Amino acid sequence: MTRDIGFEAALEAARTGLAEGGIPIGAALVRGGEVLAVGRNERVQNGDPIAHGEMSALRAAGRQATYRDTVLYTTLAPCAMCAGTIVQFKIPRVVVGEQRTFPGELELLRSRGVEVEVLDDPRCVAMMEAFQRDQPALWAEDIAE
Numbered sequence: 809m810t811r812d813i814g815f816e817a818a819l820e821a822a823r824t825g826l827a828e829g830g831i832p833i834g835a836a837l838v839r840g841g842e843v844l845a846v847g848r849n850e851r852v853q854n855g856d857p858i859a860h861g862e863m864s865a866l867r868a869a870g871r872q873a874t875y876r877d878t879v880l881y882t883t884l885a886p887c888a889m890c891a892g893t894i895v896q897f898k899i900p901r902v903v904v905g906e907q908r909t910f911p912g913e914l915e916l917l918r919s920r921g922v923e924v925e926v927l928d929d930p931r932c933v934a935m936m937e938a939f940q941r942d943q944p945a946l947w948a949e950d951i952a953e
């Protein structure tokens with residue numbers, strides 16, 4: 809597997825979140841091969857239920873005149889909230905670390921013309937499997953189960 813700087817940045821953000829006691833999901837917004845911003849799930853750290861990794865990366869990127877030339881990387885398949893934001897901001901391409909541990913809303917994205925690539929990265933799968941096993945209540949809270 810080739811190293812992709814956007815994906816590696818998202819994975820690093822997820823690991824940072826885990827080290828902080830948070831939910832290990834990270835994201836990165838990339839333009840022209842450069843990482844514009846990274847974010848991680850900060851539900852625990854900030855007491856913010858909306859601060860999913862994708863939302864945190866978009867917040868960190870600040871105002872953008874357009875997203876049509878960007879790629880959003882995320883370690884886990886986006887939920888309905890994040891998928892809706894991707895559609896709203898017209899982000900054309902999303903690269904997903906894995907969708908084994910959470911199916912997400914990939915069909916919603918595709919139905920709205922978003923190109924979705926799933927890497928099925930074993931590091932992401934292992935991290936989320938361990939987290940879901942060790943913190944089932946926190947995981948259920950994050951996905952509103």
Ligand SMILES: [Zn+2]
Pocket residue numbers: 860861862886887888889890891
């Ligand atoms: Zn989300």
